[in-house]
Amino acid sequence: MVRFIARRLTIMVPLLLLISVITFAVIQLPPGDYLTTYIAALRESGAELDDAEVENLTAQFGLDKPIYVQYIRWMAGIVFQGDLGWSFQWEKRVNEVIAERLPTTLAISISSLFFVWLLAIPIAVVSATNQYTWFDYLFTLIGFIGLSMPQFLVALVTSWVIYDVTGWAITGLFSLEYVDAPWSWAKLLDLLKNVWLPVIIIGLAGTAGLIRVIRGTLLDELRKQYVVTARAKGVSERNLLFKYPIRIAMNPVFSTLGWLLPSLISGQVIVGIVLNLQTIGPVLLRATLAQDMFLAGAIVLILGVLTVIGTLVSDICLAWLDPRIRMGADA
Amino acid sequence: MTRLCVRMGMVALGMALALTAWAGGETEEGSAGTAAAAAASGGAYGEAPVLAQMVAAGDLPPVEERLPDNPMVVTTGTLVRAEDLTVEIGQYGGTLRSVTANPELDWNLRDAAMENFIMSPAHTVNPMMGNVAGSFEISDDNRVFTFTLRSGLKWSDGTPVSTEDMKFAVEDVLFLEALTPALPSRWKAGGQPDGTPMTFEVVDGLTFRISFDQRYGRFVREMGVGQLWGGYNEILKPRHVLLQYHQRHADAADLEASLKESGLGADEWHRLFLQKDILWHENMRSDAANFPTLGPWVRVESPQDLMVMERNPYYYKVDAAGNQLPYVDRYESVIVAKAENIPLKVIAGDVNLNRDLIAHDKVPLLKENEERGGYRVDTNLVYHNAPVAMFLNYLNPDENWREVVWNERFRAAVNKAINYQNIIDVMFLGLGEPNPWIEPDYDPEEAMRILDEIGLDKKDADGFRLGPDGEQFQFVFEIREGAADWEKMGELITADLEAVGIRTPLKLIARQLWIERRDAGQLYATLDWLDDVNWPILVTDYLPNTRSRWGQGWHTWLGTGGAQGEEPPAWIKELYALYGTFTAELPNSDQALSAVDQFAAWMTTYIPMFPLARDVVGPVIVPPNLGNLAGSGKSSATWFAAEQFYLK
Numbered sequence: 001m002v003r004f005i006a007r008r009l010t011i012m013v014p015l016l017l018l019i020s021v022i023t024f025a026v027i028q029l030p031p032g033d034y035l036t037t038y039i040a041a042l043r044e045s046g047a048e049l050d051d052a053e054v055e056n057l058t059a060q061f062g063l064d065k066p067i068y069v070q071y072i073r074w075m076a077g078i079v080f081q082g083d084l085g086w087s088f089q090w091e092k093r094v095n096e097v098i099a100e101r102l103p104t105t106l107a108i109s110i111s112s113l114f115f116v117w118l119l120a121i122p123i124a125v126v127s128a129t130n131q132y133t134w135f136d137y138l139f140t141l142i143g144f145i146g147l148s149m150p151q152f153l154v155a156l157v158t159s160w161v162i163y164d165v166t167g168w169a170i171t172g173l174f175s176l177e178y179v180d181a182p183w184s185w186a187k188l189l190d191l192l193k194n195v196w197l198p199v200i201i202i203g204l205a206g207t208a209g210l211i212r213v214i215r216g217t218l219l220d221e222l223r224k225q226y227v228v229t230a231r232a233k234g235v236s237e238r239n240l241l242f243k244y245p246i247r248i249a250m251n252p253v254f255s256t257l258g259w260l261l262p263s264l265i266s267g268q269v270i271v272g273i274v275l276n277l278q279t280i281g282p283v284l285l286r287a288t289l290a291q292d293m294f295l296a297g298a299i300v301l302i303l304g305v306l307t308v309i310g311t312l313v314s315d316i317c318l319a320w321l322d323p324r325i326r327m328g329a330d331a
Numbered sequence: 332m333t334r335l336c337v338r339m340g341m342v343a344l345g346m347a348l349a350l351t352a353w354a355g356g357e358t359e360e361g362s363a364g365t366a367a368a369a370a371a372s373g374g375a376y377g378e379a380p381v382l383a384q385m386v387a388a389g390d391l392p393p394v395e396e397r398l399p400d401n402p403m404v405v406t407t408g409t410l411v412r413a414e415d416l417t418v419e420i421g422q423y424g425g426t427l428r429s430v431t432a433n434p435e436l437d438w439n440l441r442d443a444a445m446e447n448f449i450m451s452p453a454h455t456v457n458p459m460m461g462n463v464a465g466s467f468e469i470s471d472d473n474r475v476f477t478f479t480l481r482s483g484l485k486w487s488d489g490t491p492v493s494t495e496d497m498k499f500a501v502e503d504v505l506f507l508e509a510l511t512p513a514l515p516s517r518w519k520a521g522g523q524p525d526g527t528p529m530t531f532e533v534v535d536g537l538t539f540r541i542s543f544d545q546r547y548g549r550f551v552r553e554m555g556v557g558q559l560w561g562g563y564n565e566i567l568k569p570r571h572v573l574l575q576y577h578q579r580h581a582d583a584a585d586l587e588a589s590l591k592e593s594g595l596g597a598d599e600w601h602r603l604f605l606q607k608d609i610l611w612h613e614n615m616r617s618d619a620a621n622f623p624t625l626g627p628w629v630r631v632e633s634p635q636d637l638m639v640m641e642r643n644p645y646y647y648k649v650d651a652a653g654n655q656l657p658y659v660d661r662y663e664s665v666i667v668a669k670a671e672n673i674p675l676k677v678i679a680g681d682v683n684l685n686r687d688l689i690a691h692d693k694v695p696l697l698k699e700n701e702e703r704g705g706y707r708v709d710t711n712l713v714y715h716n717a718p719v720a721m722f723l724n725y726l727n728p729d730e731n732w733r734e735v736v737w738n739e740r741f742r743a744a745v746n747k748a749i750n751y752q753n754i755i756d757v758m759f760l761g762l763g764e765p766n767p768w769i770e771p772d773y774d775p776e777e778a779m780r781i782l783d784e785i786g787l788d789k790k791d792a793d794g795f796r797l798g799p800d801g802e803q804f805q806f807v808f809e810i811r812e813g814a815a816d817w818e819k820m821g822e823l824i825t826a827d828l829e830a831v832g833i834r835t836p837l838k839l840i841a842r843q844l845w846i847e848r849r850d851a852g853q854l855y856a857t858l859d860w861l862d863d864v865n866w867p868i869l870v871t872d873y874l875p876n877t878r879s880r881w882g883q884g885w886h887t888w889l890g891t892g893g894a895q896g897e898e899p900p901a902w903i904k905e906l907y908a909l910y911g912t913f914t915a916e917l918p919n920s921d922q923a924l925s926a927v928d929q930f931a932a933w934m935t936t937y938i939p940m941f942p943l944a945r946d947v948v949g950p951v952i953v954p955p956n957l958g959n960l961a962g963s964g965k966s967s968a969t970w971f972a973a974e975q976f977y978l979k
Contacts, residue, residue, distance in 0.1 A: 041435075059512055091617055172636070
């Protein structure tokens with residue numbers, strides 16, 4: 001097991017380096033650079049820069065250096081100083097931009113994750129054990145709706161309906177008077193007042209998907225011969241269910257942990273935008289649009305790292321959960 | 332010797348009173364009366380309660396010491412045209428809150444917080460007045476410009492402003508290649524990229540002189556007349572703050588430490604300096620926090636999703652009653668994730684002031700929710716920039732194309748084929764005017780008759796006209812992607828042209844590809860900005876080398892004395908003669924004003940391009956109780972004058 005983990009960690013180094021190169025290359029791919037978009041934005045607002053001013057700005061942003069120099073400097077900063085670079089758009093260190101948004105992002109992602117698990121797992125188990133009852137049909141229906149409706153649409157419609165009925169517009173995680181305020185009980189309450197809708201909407205599709213997956217796997221397991229045998233031997237239904245079939249049905253939950261980690265950070269970009277959440281998703285989108293390359297690069301790089309780590313964690317979890325995998329790995 | 336000498340202060344007050352009186356029946360006796368009272372009392376100035384408290388607590392010197400010796404008096408006709416607004420004496424307090432989807436830019440705040448050396452009521456060229464520089468003189472030959480800063484003028488941190496700050500900005504920044512690799516054209520004779528750079532001299536602690544080796548009357552625009560954007564920053568910088576980042580002046584060890592802290596290399600002090608130096612278009616960004624300014628509001632520290640500006644206690648303008656401006660305490664902007672979030676933010680009551688971000692199709696929704704959101708949608712003001720114009724590239728190497736578009740009568744036919752009023756109705760809910768330069772006589776029958784006459788009468792199987800060479804003629808219309816309204820306008824024009832038998836393939840191409848095709852001279856017809864329509868001769872969008880570069884070769888020919896490029900036809904030489912007048916003469920001189928008229932006549936005669944509309948209403952969001960909001964004119968004009976806004 002230790003060797004397994006060590007080997008995986010060693011492979012991670014070149015993999016991450018490769019991810020960083022690709023990330024940087026992809027961000028450079030679209031024509032133009034941050035300045036092009038900045039100048040276009042200035043132009044829309046009525047102001048015009050002459051060619052000389054553009055040249056001066058290019059030097060200020062260090063964009064006059066060759067791409068490989070920019071890359072090497074960026075990587076050196078990350079490796080030796082933990083400095084993720086400079087965000088042109090925010091005129092701040094990338095570290096600060098991300099750090100400011102990390103708590104809210106994690107809070108939303110983790111609460112919707114728990115929302116999904118707490119809701120999906122029991123429903124799926126009950127659905128599978130009571131197949132073709134009204135309960136199963138009801139949640140199958142809801143599940144399909146949740147799967148097929150795009151989240152942003154749900155977000156749009158819900159926030160409009162809430163505004164129309166109650167006059168309360170959800171336009172962010174905090175009411176305006178608290179955006180500027182330091183953390184306090186009142187601010188926390190205000191956050192709780194605003195956070196439930198994003199959590200539910202973000203969780204909706206995940207819940208629906210997870211219900212379908214667990215229900216399906218569990219149904220497969222329940223029909224297997226070892227279950228029938230165990231039942232014939234007189235094992236109680238409860239024991240019968242929890243001892244093996246549910247553990248196997250949980251496999252998908254753990255094997256997707258690898259994707260879960262990055263989605264904690266950047267998941268729900270579109271919902272984040274629709275509901276104007278102060279999370280990392282919208283920042284990533286905006287950075288990409290504005291070609292704010294170090295910010296976009298850093299976020300994508302972090303996502304890459306988290307995916308790699310997540311995959312490792314999910315492999316370890318699976319090995320722990322499922323003896324068949326554990327045996328295979330040790331052999 | 333000098334033709335023009337304006338002295339602000341008492342003279343300005345007198346002029347302001349005269350203007351107020353001139354505004355006639357609309358003028359309230361009260362404001363003129365209080366102005367006179369303030370003038371009579373000899374410098375008893377009013378200030379905001381928040382500042383008065385700080386003075387009482389000993390944190391701030393009294394208002395008389397903070398204001399310059401001759402504060403600028405703002406009244407009717409000072410910042411906004413007298414016909415658009417009769418200025419009232421306001422009251423202090425409140426917050427204006429804008430919204431932006433761009434963390435690096437909110438022009439509502441930016442424009443309000445910016446100042447120029449000299450000025451005129453927004454978007455006009457008359458009268459020319461002092462601003463940061465209280466007075467100025469221009470030599471008879473429009474070559475030597477002498478400006479005098481207001482005595483006692485202070486940065487927002489209380490440090491006095493002097494020509495030392497300018498000397499630093501010019502000699503240590505503008506003329507230092509490390510910091511300014513390329514000198515912007517405006518600082519060169521005639522505003523030409525190849526002109527001789529200006530000569531800058533400091534006369535005394537407050538007076539400086541800029542001279543050129545040729546007539547350059549347009550230079551006053553660069554200093555702020557008839558111009559809104561640009562500010563003073565390029566040649567006036569807070570030396571006391573910036574010295575520590577300048578290699579020539581800073582302590583080497585300190586500079587090295589600052590560089591390290593910013594993650595920059597030892598050879599990159601220029602980047603550090605340029606980051607620390609806040610230019611006019613950066614004044615509302617987070618890194619502008621507490622950077623000394625001369626504007627009415629100063630950027631302060633704020634959370635990531637909010638831009639916050641607070642009043643500048645040292646601001647140099649007062650109202651006619653002697654109250655220090657601005658009236659409003661705070662000017663904020665809420666940063667949202669995407670422009671699509673803006674309407675809901677407005678409806679939710681989080682925003683009370685915004686211009687140019689409200690699309691026409693959102694007006695009904697916003698109107699409906701005015702009361703709930705506590706704002707008002709105002710539709711009396713127009714955009715400062717005109718909608719786009721269709722341009723033809725006269726120098727596309729395609730001979731067939733040239734033969735067609737160089738024909739004035741073809742262009743007249745195209746002009747008659749386009750239904751401008753329809754475009755205004757569809758795109759702007761009818762809230763705009765057709766362009767006055769080109770007669771709005773939509774007449775497709777006449778257009779077809781002209782096209783038949785000029786030899787485009789033969790048609791292909793689909794009913795489209797054949798070119799002079801007998802082959803299919805294509806009016807290739809390439810629009811750069813990105814703006815949905817441009818695409819829609821392109822479609823409307825295409826339909827009009829196809830209706831008279833001109834085959835018009837409409838192509839949406841990526842911006843970068845468009846730029847490449849433009850630079851290679853390969854565009855045919857396209858859309859681009861032509862702001863001169865709304866704002867004659869402020870910009871040079873009408874020149875063949877700007878925007879879509881509709882005649883780059885001509886410009887090159889003139890610039891190289893015929894060595895390169897193509898010799899322009901007589902009508903283009905006419906245009907350049909007008910351009911010469913605009914450059915050499917003062918914008919409010921008789922010569923320049925008559926050249927503006929000649930320019931309009933030139934457009935009418937030759938129809939070189941096709942402006943789609945002008946004076947389009949730009950819906951704005953305002954607090955229902957906003958005072959000193961102009962009732963007509965351009966929204967940018969009244970927005971730049973936000974220091975006189977107040978909440979009733």
